[in-house]
Amino acid sequence: MTDVALAFDEQEYIPAVAQDADSGEVLMLAYVTEEALERTRETGYAHYYSRSRDELWKKGATSGHTQAIEEVRVDCDGDALLYLVEQSGGACHTGYESCFYRTVDGEEVGEQVFDPDDVY
Amino acid sequence: MTDVALAFDEQEYIPAVAQDADSGEVLMLAYVTEEALERTRETGYAHYYSRSRDELWKKGATSGHTQAIEEVRVDCDGDALLYLVEQSGGACHTGYESCFYRTVDGEEVGEQVFDPDDVY
Numbered sequence: 001m002t003d004v005a006l007a008f009d010e011q012e013y014i015p016a017v018a019q020d021a022d023s024g025e026v027l028m029l030a031y032v033t034e035e036a037l038e039r040t041r042e043t044g045y046a047h048y049y050s051r052s053r054d055e056l057w058k059k060g061a062t063s064g065h066t067q068a069i070e071e072v073r074v075d076c077d078g079d080a081l082l083y084l085v086e087q088s089g090g091a092c093h094t095g096y097e098s099c100f101y102r103t104v105d106g107e108e109v110g111e112q113v114f115d116p117d118d119v120y
Numbered sequence: 121m122t123d124v125a126l127a128f129d130e131q132e133y134i135p136a137v138a139q140d141a142d143s144g145e146v147l148m149l150a151y152v153t154e155e156a157l158e159r160t161r162e163t164g165y166a167h168y169y170s171r172s173r174d175e176l177w178k179k180g181a182t183s184g185h186t187q188a189i190e191e192v193r194v195d196c197d198g199d200a201l202l203y204l205v206e207q208s209g210g211a212c213h214t215g216y217e218s219c220f221y222r223t224v225d226g227e228e229v230g231e232q233v234f235d236p237d238d239v240y
Contacts, residue, residue, distance in 0.1 A: 004226050016139050017146060024144025026137060029200040041224070073229070075219040076212050080149040082220040092196050097196040100202040104161070106124050109193070 007079040008034065011051075016081040018046060018059075018091065021070040027091035028099040030059075032081065037072075044069050046083050063119045065089035090114050127199040128154065131171075136201040138166060138179075138211065141190040147211035148219040150179075152201065157192075165188050166203050183239045185209035194222050 010015050011031035013031040020027055030048040032040070036056050039047040046059040046067035060066030074081055090113040092099040101110025129232045133151040139149055150168040152160070156176050159167040164185035180186030187205035194201055210233040212219040221230025228233050 073220040100193040104192040
């Protein structure tokens, strides 16, 4: 079996969706570079690339809220990834389990699982 | 309640992840413009913007495999959307239920739900 060919964009990023492997909750969307993906596969922990800080980061390096990788999937045209993860704590820096804790109308529908003041 | 401010990128796109509201399966990732999102909210059916064809499209317009919207969520920093949908047929043009039907190693893990030759 050979790796699926990936279509990084012109800035060499691919969006990666992290999903809780147990609950199925979609946790976050971030970007990876080839190196971030390699690091993810080598270590078994989700790594991303911060476009604003311009650096590779391990999810949870500061907060302890790591994402142990269960599986990495790729979509039909190779330009998006899906990380199936075991999430420690909450995925969102706001304290919510998922970054998608609001509807687009502004209603809060997610669950807060930690107090960000205790973590950051 | 007011709409959450959205951070469209410099090309005026936001990535949108479609998730099956019942099974929790992540179906696809595509992009929306402000107009595509408006159309989605007005009609109750998922619309996206094709960056390669440079046009607004309704998911399922050709195949019949529409996505009825149950909820649209937005992430913490307003630069990604989550469509919770009721998927008719399969989301992927390959016949799989989800576009994420392979691991990055090339193993097929998804379920094929229709024959693309019958649809396109």
